[in-house]
Amino acid sequence: MALATRTDRRPSTPRTLWDSTVGKKSVMAVSGLIMLGYLVAHMFGNLKIFFGADEFNGYAHALRTLGEPFLHYEWALWAVRAVLVAAVVAHAVCAYQLSRRDLRARPVKYAHKRRRASYATRTMRWGGVILALFIVWHLLDLTTLTVNERAWAGHPYQNVLATFSTWYGNTIYIVAMAALGLHVRHGFRSAAQTLGAGNARRDRVLTFLANALALVLFAGFVSVPVAVMTGVVS
Numbered sequence: 001m002a003l004a005t006r007t008d009r010r011p012s013t014p015r016t017l018w019d020s021t022v023g024k025k026s027v028m029a030v031s032g033l034i035m036l037g038y039l040v041a042h043m044f045g046n047l048k049i050f051f052g053a054d055e056f057n058g059y060a061h062a063l064r065t066l067g068e069p070f071l072h073y074e075w076a077l078w079a080v081r082a083v084l085v086a087a088v089v090a091h092a093v094c095a096y097q098l099s100r101r102d103l104r105a106r107p108v109k110y111a112h113k114r115r116r117a118s119y120a121t122r123t124m125r126w127g128g129v130i131l132a133l134f135i136v137w138h139l140l141d142l143t144t145l146t147v148n149e150r151a152w153a154g155h156p157y158q159n160v161l162a163t164f165s166t167w168y169g170n171t172i173y174i175v176a177m178a179a180l181g182l183h184v185r186h187g188f189r190s191a192a193q194t195l196g197a198g199n200a201r202r203d204r205v206l207t208f209l210a211n212a213l214a215l216v217l218f219a220g221f222v223s224v225p226v227a228v229m230t231g232v233v234s
Contacts, residue, residue, distance in 0.1 A: 021101065022194075024094040029191035031087040031094075036184065036213070038084055043220040049233055053157040060156040088135070095128055124186055127179040134176035141169070164228035173225050181218035185210050 017023035045063075049056045066076035137147070141163055145151035150162035163169040188210040197206070227233040 021098065024098050025194045027090050028094045028098070029194040031091040032187050032191050034087040035084065035091065036188065038080075039180075039217055043217055046224050047220060049157065049160060049224055050227065056157040057155065092128065092132065095125070099125065123182055127183045130176060130179040131183060134172065137172060160224065161228055161234065164225040170225045170229060174222055177218050177221045180221070181214040184217060185214035188213055
């Protein structure tokens with residue numbers, strides 16, 4: 001008698017992790033920290049605008065020639081962009097799937113209201129949507145220059161001034177940075193807890209770091225449009 005052939009195969013370890021809630025939260029935590037590292041570096045780069053056009057344009061040029069002559073022009077920059085796109089997509093997909101899973105787990109509203117969460121916690125989802133839309137706008141504005149009517153290709157300093165010389169450019173940017181601050185404030189603590197760095201003793205330290213990071217990023221990024229609006233940078 002021939003042995004029955006098994007048609008069911010055990011899923012691979014990566015697939016098992018991806019399908020689990022813990023796995024998705026871990027992907028969100030790691031991708032979030034990758035984006036956070038980029039944001040800190042990007043903020044410091046933006047602050048070079050306070051040292052004048054030559055300094056800022058030189059910094060933008062250095063990013064495009066990073067790794068030369070071993071790498072071709074903009075290869076390193078595109079590699080960074082590829083990693084960031086992967087992180088953003090993974091973060092967004094996991095957030096959406098976890099949200100859907102949470103809704104399926106409790107289709108009926110609680111009979112008693114739970115303890116009210118912080119404002120940042122309650123706005124995480126909408127904040128994520130705002131940031132996703134802002135990323136698209138930001139790329140069209142200062143990377144492809146599609147929506148920047150007074151853009152001057154090859155002159156990043158002048159393009160930043162052109163963006164923040166309009167009321168809508170300032171409004172979009174500042175609202176997005178407020179959403180970013182709230183997102184970082186909650187997301188940093190969540191990532192630390194997911195990756196096992198959070199406990200009762202470290203809670204106050206993590207809370208302080210989350211608040212400090214959110215405040216520094218918000219202030220650092222918003223300082224540029226404010227400086228343009230007030231004439232400090234011109």
